[in-house]
Amino acid sequence: MGTYNCEAILLAVRDYDATSRMVTLFSREHGKLSALAYGARRPRNELAGCVQPFAHVELALATGKNIEALKQCATRRSFRELREDLDRMAYATMLAELVAELWPEREPEPAAFDLLLSSFALLVSRNVRVAALAAALQLMSLAGFRPEYEHCVVCGGELTLPARFDASAGGAVCAACSEPHLPPFGVEGRDFLARMLDLDLADPGHFSVTGAVLMDTERLLGEFLTWRLDKPLRSLAFIATLARDKTGGGRGQ
Numbered sequence: 308m309g310t311y312n313c314e315a316i317l318l319a320v321r322d323y324d325a326t327s328r329m330v331t332l333f334s335r336e337h338g339k340l341s342a343l344a345y346g347a348r349r350p351r352n353e354l355a356g357c358v359q360p361f362a363h364v365e366l367a368l369a370t371g372k373n374i375e376a377l378k379q380c381a382t383r384r385s386f387r388e389l390r391e392d393l394d395r396m397a398y399a400t401m402l403a404e405l406v407a408e409l410w411p412e413r414e415p416e417p418a419a420f421d422l423l424l425s426s427f428a429l430l431v432s433r434n435v436r437v438a439a440l441a442a443a444l445q446l447m448s449l450a451g452f453r454p455e456y457e458h459c460v461v462c463g464g465e466l467t468l469p470a471r472f473d474a475s476a477g478g479a480v481c482a483a484c485s486e487p488h489l490p491p492f493g494v495e496g497r498d499f500l501a502r503m504l505d506l507d508l509a510d511p512g513h514f515s516v517t518g519a520v521l522m523d524t525e526r527l528l529g530e531f532l533t534w535r536l537d538k539p540l541r542s543l544a545f546i547a548t549l550a551r552d553k554t555g556g557g558r559g560q
């Protein structure tokens with residue numbers, strides 16, 4: 308049984324039995340993996356404090372017959388802020404779920420790792436909705452699902468804005484290709500989408516958006532994710548229940 312080290316973000320941590328936790332992790336070196344943290348539910352176990360959802364860690368893993376065993380864990384950044392605030396937790400869970408859906412086990416994806424790490428930092432320091440939106444769009448792009456917004460995604464023709472957005476087709480559609488039930492896609496929405504897709508998450512600079520454009524773009528993203536992934540993300544339903552308790556106004560910073 309070999310032991311190896313890796314740098315990882317813990318995507319999800321679940322209770323496994325009375326004493327152990329099951330961890331889904333995304334490592335820079337080996338991609339997504341599952342590992343059992345034996346003893347991590349015992350309060351005085353050395354893994355207990357470190358094995359937390361969203362934490363950025365250094366791990367020692369032992370190769371097992373069916374599943375890796377998590378032997379050592381050292382925190383690089385706990386991201387405690389993401390677990391202590393309901394909004395931040397909801398959006399961090401959404402990004403973690405998205406990464407787990409987009410990449411199969413043991414497929415190294417260092418660019419996605421760096422993106423997720425930057426986006427967790429951004430969720431802590433900036434408007435969570437805007438940060439999560441930019442991160443989700445960029446993760447989708449990295450996985451090959453970039454929404455088309457410059458030309459009609461159906462016929463490839465020129466777009467006259469306002470046009471409409473067809474999430475099932477993968478982007479904006481011209482008047483000839485669209486149906487009246489589809490949501491409108493205007494200049495502000497297009498500009499915001501373009502900005503979010505190209506935002507440098509590690510150094511985003513100033514961004515701002517009206518509540519209406521943010522809500523419209525979130526809705527487009529939600530539909531886009533559902534179509535591209537072939538199923539709704541569980542965390543999006545939870546985010547929707549959080550949003551219902553609030554007003555949609557204000558400006559995101």
Ligand SMILES: [Zn+2]
Nearest residue numbers: 459462481484
């Ligand atoms: Zn068209």
